[in-house]
Amino acid sequence: MNTRIGTQTVKIENPPVILETASIAGVKEGEGPLGSTFDKVLTDDTLGEKTWEKSESTLQRQTALLALEKARLKQSDINYILAGDLLNQCVGAHYSVRDLDIPFFGLYGACSTMTESMSIGSMLIGGGCADYVMCLTSSHFCSSERQFRNPLEYGGQRTPSAQWTVTGAGCAVLSSHGDGPRVTHVTTGKVIDKGVTDISNMGAAMAPAAIDTLLAHFADTGAKPDEYDMILTGDLGVIGSDILCELMLKEGFDIRKNHRDCGKLIYDIEAQDVHAGGSGCGCCGSVFCGYIFGELKKRNLKKILVMATGALMNPMVVEQGESIPAIAHAVTIEN
Amino acid sequence: MTNKEYNEYVKQKTPDSKIFSNCLKAFVSGGIICVLGQVLIAVFGKCGFGEEDASTLTSITLIFLGALLTGLDIYPKIAKFAGAGTVVPITGFANSVVSPALEAKTEGMVLGVGAKIFTIAGPVILYGTFASCAAGLIYWIISLF
Numbered sequence: 001m002n003t004r005i006g007t008q009t010v011k012i013e014n015p016p017v018i019l020e021t022a023s024i025a026g027v028k029e030g031e032g033p034l035g036s037t038f039d040k041v042l043t044d045d046t047l048g049e050k051t052w053e054k055s056e057s058t059l060q061r062q063t064a065l066l067a068l069e070k071a072r073l074k075q076s077d078i079n080y081i082l083a084g085d086l087l088n089q090c091v092g093a094h095y096s097v098r099d100l101d102i103p104f105f106g107l108y109g110a111c112s113t114m115t116e117s118m119s120i121g122s123m124l125i126g127g128g129c130a131d132y133v134m135c136l137t138s139s140h141f142c143s144s145e146r147q148f149r150n151p152l153e154y155g156g157q158r159t160p161s162a163q164w165t166v167t168g169a170g171c172a173v174l175s176s177h178g179d180g181p182r183v184t185h186v187t188t189g190k191v192i193d194k195g196v197t198d199i200s201n202m203g204a205a206m207a208p209a210a211i212d213t214l215l216a217h218f219a220d221t222g223a224k225p226d227e228y229d230m231i232l233t234g235d236l237g238v239i240g241s242d243i244l245c246e247l248m249l250k251e252g253f254d255i256r257k258n259h260r261d262c263g264k265l266i267y268d269i270e271a272q273d274v275h276a277g278g279s280g281c282g283c284c285g286s287v288f289c290g291y292i293f294g295e296l297k298k299r300n301l302k303k304i305l306v307m308a309t310g311a312l313m314n315p316m317v318v319e320q321g322e323s324i325p326a327i328a329h330a331v332t333i334e335n
Numbered sequence: 336m337t338n339k340e341y342n343e344y345v346k347q348k349t350p351d352s353k354i355f356s357n358c359l360k361a362f363v364s365g366g367i368i369c370v371l372g373q374v375l376i377a378v379f380g381k382c383g384f385g386e387e388d389a390s391t392l393t394s395i396t397l398i399f400l401g402a403l404l405t406g407l408d409i410y411p412k413i414a415k416f417a418g419a420g421t422v423v424p425i426t427g428f429a430n431s432v433v434s435p436a437l438e439a440k441t442e443g444m445v446l447g448v449g450a451k452i453f454t455i456a457g458p459v460i461l462y463g464t465f466a467s468c469a470a471g472l473i474y475w476i477i478s479l480f
Contacts, residue, residue, distance in 0.1 A: 051441040052441075151437065152411075152434070153405050153410065153411055153430070154411065154431065154434040155405070155410045155411045156422070157414070160350040160352060161350070194338050194342070195338035196341075196342065204345040208341065243344075243345070
């Protein structure tokens with residue numbers, strides 16, 4: 001039986017194995033410091049499609065198929081695919097999964113989708129409801145820009161706090177058996193809103209959710225920050241990471257040594273001119289399923305906490321005067 | 336930490352835009368566009384056009400250049416440097432019309448381009464027209480006395 005511990009955490013008694021992952025990144029991401037750690041780097045961000053939405057779906061589907069190939073599994077072996085993205089009605093996921101023959105649950109957790117899907121996937125396997133689950137997510141700079149901000153060709157300046165949506169996708173195949181790193185704990189976040197209304201400062205909007213989930217995780221499990229080789233956040237970026245570390249220190253947890261953020265890792269912030277860093281579901285997706293999983297497989301990392309954060313932002317509702325709610329889901333991964 | 340305290344804290348943590356250098360860049364690049372406009376007026380004048388026609392032709396030329404450079408993906412690169420220097424002149428208006436039109440092509444000519452072409456420039460057109468009506472009304476009232 002799985003054990004609920006504390007208020008927000010589940011300890012999974014038969015922890016699922018992360019059997020294999022796949023990551024595909026865009027052109028700009030391929031030029032970044034993690035370029036060589038992705039399974040595939042695009043040479044053309046359109047992927048030969050006529051619309052950006054189709055490009056994102058194709059990106060996601062290719063990542064899913066690559067993960068299956070790497071795991072040496074067939075579509076019929078997979079019990080569930082859990083997928084989501086940033087686009088309205090999750091069209092990235094729906095049109096990528098349309099061409100797959102796998103039972104599907106659609107998720108929307110904005111940029112937290114990678115760990116949201118891994119949380120639910122782990123609980124499905126831990127609860128005995130599945131043997132194989134695929135956790136899939138993506139984001140695309142061009143489809144996100146047109147939905148959340150301005151047309152691509154619009155001439156404007158970004159603020160220093162703005163983040164750059166990652167073109168990339170990640171897919172993790174979870175299994176009830178086999179060898180590899182295991183998801184041992186799942187801490188589910190609550191929707192936290194500290195009243196931030198600046199849609200160009202997502203890091204600041206998401207940091208309180210990250211703090212809330214992290215505090216709950218430490219309280220529920222009794223773990224200390226030092227126990228983790230890495231506490232990896234999704235896309236807090238430069239400002240959000242700074243806020244997280246500083247406010248966690250005030251709460252008595254020093255995570256400065258082992259905290260890393262995918263949004264800071266994926267780009268050379270200065271040279272690639274990405275202001276406060278990367279963002280998007282594909283940020284944590286491609287970095288976790290590429291670089292981090294590689295480090296886990298090499299056993300350079302023994303125990304890590306992965307916590308993707310999502311700004312649950314809708315531009316129309318923010319224009320109506322609402323602030324930006326945020327969420328963070330954490331999973332413990334042990335080798 | 337209350338929401339108010341958190342937002343004040345965030346303000347401290349968030350770097351401000353470099354106002355001085357941004358203003359300077361905007362002044363210089365906006366100025367260059369205006370100089371170009373002035374040169375065009377002079378050239379059209381030399382070609383035998385009257386002052387009013389030369390001005391109209393200059394606007395048309397600058398709008399064309401703004402639209403062309405938007406389509407060639409050059410305008411956003413200049414604008415990244417120039418900021419308000421490329422937003423305020425008429426070339427910026429051209430960019431704000433052409434960029435949504437280009438992007439909405441995928442949704443078709445009517446519900447895509449037709450419906451979305453003025454999503455950015457719309458407020459300028461609406462309130463520009465409204466302001467000129469208001470100014471005309473005030474002018475008319477003053478001229479009664």
